[in-house]
Amino acid sequence: MMALQGKVAVVTGAAQGLGKGFAEILLQNGAKVALLDINEKAGKELETQFNEAYGADRTHFYPVDVSSDQQFKDAFQKILSKFGQVDIFCNNAGIINEKQWEKTVSINLCGVVRGTYLALEHMKKENGGQGGVIVNVASLAGLGPLAQTPIYTATKFGVVGFTRALALASEVANYGVRINAMCPAFVRTPLIDSFNSEEQIGQFMGLADFTRSLMEKFPSLEVEEVSKGLLLLVKDDSLNGACLAMMRDGAGLVSFPKEIPKTPVAL
Ligand SMILES: NC(=O)c1ccc[n+]([C@@H]2O[C@H](COP(=O)([O-])OP(=O)(O)OC[C@H]3O[C@@H](n4cnc5c(N)ncnc54)[C@H](O)[C@@H]3O)[C@@H](O)[C@H]2O)c1
């Protein structure tokens, strides 16, 4: 198991919700944490709160829009200057907006790729790096479709596929970096209120009741529960290419079939 004492972690979308929970559990386990978020006010307030709670200079906030290549790169250089290294990188920032769908893709998928590649270039042994672990936050909607949010679903399937492919590349090329994905069902954060927002859901508002039925099938998790899942994916150094599905009735590592189940058809 990876010891977190003295390790340096980066969490995107850290100002609230799951990212805040992930940052806190990493601090509680001895890591220093760089908080990245587009919400500067909430990020600065959380930096102060965490430094008071866990010791001065254990946390630093960096205002970053993960859809901006330059902002992400500039912040990463500032993090290296301040902390000297990055051992853990959690790509968590994400939105739901089926109307501004290019924005959703740029944040949820392209933002994860940007963060992953920044971390990998720093961590991989062939570059003189010390190795490390990257956790990409997908969703249960990255394993099964969420009818009301086809674009969000596409981005989360993309995060799962990208994470699994890069984990395999890391194994084959011996990067010394583990890359895992988290696939939680509904979690009690501001994001899940999106299903009722015409501004975010647009043409799919008529499917709100279908999502409500799914919320009954998958009752909401608490941030604290999901944060324990993050800790597992970070600490268990046997896990690379793992997808942790999390629901209220339990969590499990997804077993992807070696062969795709198919029903034969005559062409
Ligand atoms: N809440 C759920 O039910 C649920 C379930 C599964 C997966 N997820 C995923 O977990 C992640 C976090 O979701 P949450 O529920 O905590 O949402 P949230 O809306 O509470 O928090 C998201 C955070 O990301 C930040 N953010 C948004 N756009 C950004 C950008 N362009 N650059 C930097 N930061 C940005 C926001 O300011 C906010 O602090 C998302 O990727 C989401 O898809 C959420």
Ligand SMILES: CCCCC[C@H](O)/C=C/C=C\C=C\C=C\[C@@H](O)[C@@H](O)CCCC(=O)O
């Ligand atoms: C509008 C609210 C969006 C919340 C997004 C957040 O990411 C939560 C997603 C939660 C659940 C997604 C469920 C998807 C369900 C189906 O695809 C189903 O086929 C999945 C089956 C999983 C299983 O039963 O093992």
